[in-house]
Amino acid sequence: MGVVNVTPDSFSDGGMWFSPGAAVAHGLDLLEQGANILDVGGESTRPGAQRPDEEEELRRIIPVIRELSRSGARVSVDTMRGSVAGLAVEAGASIVNDVSGGLADPDMARVVAAAGVLYVVMHWRGHSDLMQDHASYDDVVGDVCRALSDRVADLCGLGVGRDQLIVDPGFGFAKLPEHNWSLLAHLDAVQSLGLPVLVGTSRKSFLGALGVPEGGAARPPAQRDAATAATTVIAGLAGAWGVRVHDVTSSVDALRVVAAVEAAR
Numbered sequence: 001m002g003v004v005n006v007t008p009d010s011f012s013d014g015g016m017w018f019s020p021g022a023a024v025a026h027g028l029d030l031l032e033q034g035a036n037i038l039d040v041g042g043e044s045t046r047p048g049a050q051r052p053d054e055e056e057e058l059r060r061i062i063p064v065i066r067e068l069s070r071s072g073a074r075v076s077v078d079t080m081r082g083s084v085a086g087l088a089v090e091a092g093a094s095i096v097n098d099v100s101g102g103l104a105d106p107d108m109a110r111v112v113a114a115a116g117v118l119y120v121v122m123h124w125r126g127h128s129d130l131m132q133d134h135a136s137y138d139d140v141v142g143d144v145c146r147a148l149s150d151r152v153a154d155l156c157g158l159g160v161g162r163d164q165l166i167v168d169p170g171f172g173f174a175k176l177p178e179h180n181w182s183l184l185a186h187l188d189a190v191q192s193l194g195l196p197v198l199v200g201t202s203r204k205s206f207l208g209a210l211g212v213p214e215g216g217a218a219r220p221p222a223q224r225d226a227a228t229a230a231t232t233v234i235a236g237l238a239g240a241w242g243v244r245v246h247d248v249t250s251s252v253d254a255l256r257v258v259a260a261v262e263a264a265r
């Protein structure tokens with residue numbers, strides 16, 4: 001899954017693809033690199049980010065989704081708003097990727113149930129301005145799995161089909177570096193929920209800290225792609241359904257390595 005952020009302020013590529021033309025061209029480029037899905041979003045979720053209003057979110061993403069879908073791409077919409085998800089599906093999106101797992105908007109479940117599309121349910125503990133205040137766990141792997149399992153039960157109770165659901169442990173969302181490493185080390189626990197798993201580690205800050213001496217500056221996001229590809233290998237070996245990445249080329253290669261090794265077993 002290649003990331004198409006139509007935002008002025010995403011942490012790794014904010015502003016780079018902010019015009020519809022640039023975003024569409026970037027999406028087509030990611031397809032050439034081997035992406036199977038393009039994840040189009042108009043709201044940055046980096047820690048501390050302010051939310052755009054609904055009208056602005058729609059203005060950013062709908063023309064991009066329409067154009068990419070028209071060109072034959074499989075598109076997911078990265079949104080927490082049910083109304084935006086509904087209009088994105090009308091414009092051609094076939095997957096709704098909701099980082100709040102339905103918690104940010106009580107209307108999301110109804111929209112997803114009615115649309116019948118795939119729905120990514122991510123582990124989430126609050127909007128970006130405050131999420132790092134909630135980065136406290138007794139046992140992060142158990143706590144995240146239980147929370148995801150509760151979300152799945154609630155969503156199914158609201159009419160969403162279990163066969164529509166994909167779960168995501170939410171790397172970097174209300175997580176400290178040690179939480180992200182534990183989740184990556186125990187993806188098998190997330191897999192054991194029995195649903196397809198999406199992994200979104202790409203360029204996140206816990207990767208930027210690798211190899212940096214105590215107190216040193218983190219590597220900038222664009223220099224985290226090799227580490228991201230290493231996490232793609234881990235996700236692939238764990239049997240993940242997908243990885244959401246900015247640099248598609250390196251993760252496609254990583255998955256080719258996983259496939260070749262598995263074929264040789």
Ligand code: PMM
Pocket residue numbers: 003005010011012044045046078097098099120122168170171198199200201244
């Ligand atoms: N991370 C970001 C945005 N959307 N969606 C899912 N399902 N999982 C993630 O980990 C995730 C996401 C933040 O990254 P970005 O600002 O580079 O898009």
